[in-house]
Amino acid sequence: MSHAEHHIVPIKTLTAVILTLGMLTILTVAASQMDLGSFNVPVAMCIAGIKASLVIAIFMGLRYDNGTNALILAIGLVLAFVFLVFVLLDTNFRGDTSATQSGTIMETEQLAPAQTR
Amino acid sequence: MAQDETINYLNHDRSLKSWLLTKDHKRIGLMYLGAVSLAFLAGGILALLIRLELLTPGETIMGPDAYNQSFTIHAVLMVFVVLIPAIPAALGNFFLPLQLGARDVAFPRLNLFSFYLYLTGAVIVLSALIVGRIDGGWTFYAPYSERVGDSILFVTTGVFVMGFSSILTGLNFIVTVHKMRTPGLTWNRLPLFVWSIYSTAIVQVLATPVIGITMVLLFLERFLSIGIFDPALGGDPVLFQHFFWFYSHPAVYIMILPAFGIISELIGTFSRHRVSGYTFVALSSVAIAFLGFLVWGHHMFVSGQSAVSSVVFSLLTYLIGIPTGVKVLNWVTTMYRGSISFKTPMIYALIFLFTFSIGGFSGVMVGVLGIDIHLHDTYFIVAHFHYVMMGGTVIAMLGGIHYWWPKMTGRMYNETLGKIAAILVFIGFNLTFFPQFIMGSRGMPRRYYDYLPEFQFMHELSTYGSWILGAALFMILGYMMASLINGKKAPSNPWGALTLEWTHAAALPHPHNFLATPIVVRGPYDYHLAREMFELVPSGDGQHGEVIPGVEASEPDGRPEEA
């Protein structure tokens, strides 16, 4: 049953990670003070994503862990993403039926009255 | 091998405390079975009352208010207290570790905790009955649920608590399947019941948290008016429906996937034939589990959600038909050239094939955008989900209970009565629900207290059917209870099945399941292999000292030395 020994993450690595995380925090604050236009949100989310990945890979040791746990996390994230995307598919396209069709059904049918008979 | 064969999980300690504080998955499973059966009884009696009320237009036995409350409580009980825990928590708890050759689930204490969470949640839900009226159905759509009486709080709290129970059970089972398999039990040798419980557990873990946060938001909305769902406050009620169905649609698969597993076991065992397309049947469960997350919007075609999402959800809904069709096809081909014995459980499996197929096909129908707009909120929907939930899950559950009854209780039930009851269930069920398809397609709306006189004939048929169905279910309860008192003693493997709970555990399993760690060298349905591979098992275990072909025993204590 027993396989690889538990990986011990060296203090040097842990320290490097926390310093990077601190720097990225400063970076994200700095980026938010600048006006990047439509890039504000993606930049902030990218930095947050990098920070979260560092915590997961090194602090939580997923990099050294067996693949099943990584798969579990990946499935969870995919599902959360599916939730978000499918809800947005509704909320950001509400009322699209009225946008594609101007006028009432009566009016649109009058445009082609012969075909229905 | 010196352990006393007469010791089993029921008699090794008979005190009440040993039951209430047990960490034994078998006892927890039995307690779940008891609790679920009680709730099913309560929900079933309500169903009979509802049907009786609908026998004639206008008031028959109760007023409209009592009617609204009855169908709401019936639905809440059946969905959250019965169907969701029914197969996984009761039969799954009992048989998953046994089929894995494990001594228990991975986290036995968590298992007990989850049982008490379930009981707590169920009691909170039931207390709503005492506190006041709940109506408006089991979906608690906002904003209505934010404005009605306080008893809705009890129901939502109860659902929240039972959700945690469901999550913990699922989590436990996933880890158990991954980490507790006995040597030789590779993934492609897992019984199909294990595969289906495993897929169910994935859904439980991934979907249930969302109903948790939905209930929290509903609470906050009610008490603080945070304005997320209530349009009067600037919120969006359709958003609530998204949240609700992100859980509640996958929850449908929490109910039906374990039923698939039972049917696979039954058809394999009673056809004495390898389940054809094993890999496809196994993986289709996982496929359904994941596809089930992509289709929730088909409950919301008329809610005002965007047309583009309706179209996408409708298309994705069709996909569910593929893995489900794969299963039904393989079950049928398993029987082809099998040696079928029509024992009671097998009769339930055949009923399942019939009723579930109707439920499934009507499901594809209402997944079609255009048709659903016509059929939405009619009796057609009521008939559809009863064919899936009752004709699928409950029928499979009944089959499973009959199949495993000897292993759980050590007694055989009366086979003749069993067959009669099964046939009565079939007749009663179809008579109850098939007329509802017809009524629904003609425009009879669901949840209505009153109806036009032209629907009366169909409603009458449906009510008569419910009486047959009810009588058959009470008959089952009767002979099952009788078998506990005067039933024949069951042998350890009455059906000649090949999974570990039959071949390696005593008639009544030992408290630690197995006296020796089973070692698996073949698939779960390898009936085509040499007969001696399974028929030389005397009392279903290597406990008499001889090494059984294909089945080896490790050390007596079963704990191999640590590496």
Next chain:
Amino acid sequence: MTSHSAEGHPAHLEHHFVSSEQQFDAAKMGMWLFLVTEILLFSGMFVTYTVFRSWHPEVFAHSAELLDWRMGGINTIVLLASSFTVALAVHFAQKDNMRLVIINLMVTLVFAFLFLVIKYFEYTGKFAHGVFPGAAFDPHGVAGGHNYADYNIPYAAQFFSIYFVMTGIHAFHVIVGIGVIAWITLRVSRGEFSSAYYTPVELTGLYWHLVDIIWIFLFPLLYLI
């Protein structure tokens, strides 16, 4: 590989497991599954945030000005640091240095409290100016160069409701974490763990890192953009 292997039945090994390794792997996998349920729980709130933000982007951008990025930033650093000390605690548990495990867990507790204290000042600062979640939302007064009355616009109440709900549920997780870490610290000090068996320390660490990760996303979403 483990120091107790020669004894055969270490005290921490439960009867239904075959080996310590199996027990450890099972526990860790269970924890990861639990963390995934937490992610999906929070995903509900992130979805709510995204939906309302995409409906009312200008209201959200305007309302976010009222949140002090300095306090949020300090809290980010505090939580990151606490994550670091928990990682150190696990590191020292693996090296069997229990004294340093206790010290690191204690420092983690201090950071966690500090986070809550800062959060408390943020909340009370908002309450003082009538910034409440939901119907009680009634901003007034002047503070930090902001005239709060300017923020009484439609859907600003939604922004602050979402802010309070998200950070509130996160804070609830911090409080639970404090309880768990305190309990684990006590168990370490009672000598219950060694490099051969430190599963609860590791699992607590995993939980705490997740609390940190949630905040890593909450901070830019609520305070910065």
